[in-house]
Amino acid sequence: MSETKDKKDKLDEEIQKEAQESLEETVQELEQEEAKAEKSELDLANEKAEEFENKYLRAHAEMQNIQRRANEERQSLQRYRSQDLAKAILPSLDNLERALQVEGLTDDVKKGIEMVQESLVQALKDEGVEEVATESFDPNLHMAVQTVSADDDHPADTIAQVLQKGYKLHERLLRPAMVVVYN
Amino acid sequence: MSETKDKKDKLDEEIQKEAQESLEETVQELEQEEAKAEKSELDLANEKAEEFENKYLRAHAEMQNIQRRANEERQSLQRYRSQDLAKAILPSLDNLERALQVEGLTDDVKKGIEMVQESLVQALKDEGVEEVATESFDPNLHMAVQTVSADDDHPADTIAQVLQKGYKLHERLLRPAMVVVYN
Known part of the structure; x- marks a missing residue:
């Protein structure tokens, strides 16, 4: 076992x-x-x-x-919301300014036109629209539509006259200023 | 085994x-x-x-x-981008219209003012701004600033006179028309 x-x-x-x-x-x-x-x-x-x-x-x-x-x-x-309307009312502003240059306006008419002009300028300003500065010539802001001869007192590329104001909306140019420049 | x-x-x-x-x-x-x-x-x-x-x-x-x-x-x-600027230039339009009512304007001045007025109206129209209709009284569009007694020819709640035009931007009211209503 x-x-x-x-x-x-x-x-x-x-x-x-x-x-x-x-x-x-x-x-x-x-x-x-x-x-x-x-x-x-x-x-x-x-x-x-x-x-x-x-x-x-x-x-x-x-x-x-x-x-x-x-x-x-x-x-x-x-x-830039007001860009188009602002641009469209600039000619009215030009016309008002030209109207103020006309001789023989009565005081009332002159005052009335000035009121409208100031009111438009203020409305534009409230939206950021301002005149383009014309102290010195800047091809980005000014359009030279005419030239006059430069001399000792007026160096070339300086502005002789502003024919039509330019405007910008904030930093954006709405239209250039039309200027006469020394050349 | x-x-x-x-x-x-x-x-x-x-x-x-x-x-x-x-x-x-x-x-x-x-x-x-x-x-x-x-x-x-x-x-x-x-x-x-x-x-x-x-x-x-x-x-x-x-x-x-x-x-x-x-x-x-x-x-x-x-x-509605032009709402604020449009609203702000309406008083200028009122003033131009009032100026045209003045007696004794020379033709040139009158023509000048009309030009500015038309130009502004067109600029506003291009952005969708139009006059408020004043055929029949509508409290949503008109402000009754004065009342005159209604008679058989002039039923109550109809417009007797428009003192100042109203404007709307598309379907949005910019300002009501100031009206005189029969009462």
């Missing part, structure tokens, strides 16, 4: 060892398969998460861009 | 059965644990994907809202 038992024990050991190995192998295989399947599902989920995170970040950035551009555009529209 | 073999076979069977059961149990446990761990990682990834999908969708919708609002605002700013 002792011999048989020894033999059985040995066989037992072998069987158990084999079973153990088989178990380990099976577990390992299962683990790998599981991991592979889960990995791919997890990968997909992660990819989807990443994709939407990127889409979200892009949409968010674009949203801020749109908002920024809309603000800039609104500010610009506000700043 | 045959008896021993039988016994051994039986023991073998039992051992193998036990090992099999143990294996199955172990595999099951491992599977569950794996599944649990992977599930929670997968859940997290799915949650994250869903969260960013929602964030993206919200950002996208908000972006469209911002764009729509910016467009509406731009259109409104464009449509």
Whole structure:
């Protein structure tokens, strides 16, 4: 019996060892398969998460861009909103100024014209429209429509006379001043 | 030997059965644990994907809202851009009209004033500014500053006289017409 038992024990050991190995192998295989399947599902989920995170970040950035551009555009529209109407009423202002030069106006008429003129100038000023300065000649602000000969007292490229006032809306030129320059 | 073999076979069977059961149990446990761990990682990834999908969708919708609002605002700013300047030059127009009523103007002065007046009216018209109609009394467009007694030819709530013209910018009232109404 002792011999048989020894033999059985040995066989037992072998069987158990084999079973153990088989178990380990099976577990390992299962683990790998599981991991592979889960990995791919997890990968997909992660990819989807990443994709939407990127889409979200892009949409968010674009949203801020749109908002920024809309603000800039609104500010610009506000700043230059009176450009067209202001430009269109400048000839009226010219005519009023010319009318004031006419000889033989009664005081009442003269006063009336001056009132209208001042009122228009003030309305334009309130919107940011101002006369272009004509102290020194600047081709960006003045149009030389006529020249006169320069001399010792009047160097070239200085303004001899302003024929028609120029106007700008803030820093934007509405129309240049028409000037006579020394040449 | 045959008896021993039988016994051994039986023991073998039992051992193998036990090992099999143990294996199955172990595999099951491992599977569950794996599944649990992977599930929670997968859940997290799915949650994250869903969260960013929602964030993206919200950002996208908000972006469209911002764009729509910016467009509406731009259109409104464009449509009413001349409101302030137009309002401010209406008194000049009144004064020019009053000046034309003065007796004893020379033809040149009268012509000059008419030119300025027409030019201003045209400039305003180009921006959408028009006189308020005064055919029938409308409290939304007219301000009754004086009343005269109604009679058979002049029913109550009709306009007797326009003291000062009213103006609107598109459908928006810039100022009501000042009128005398029958009462």
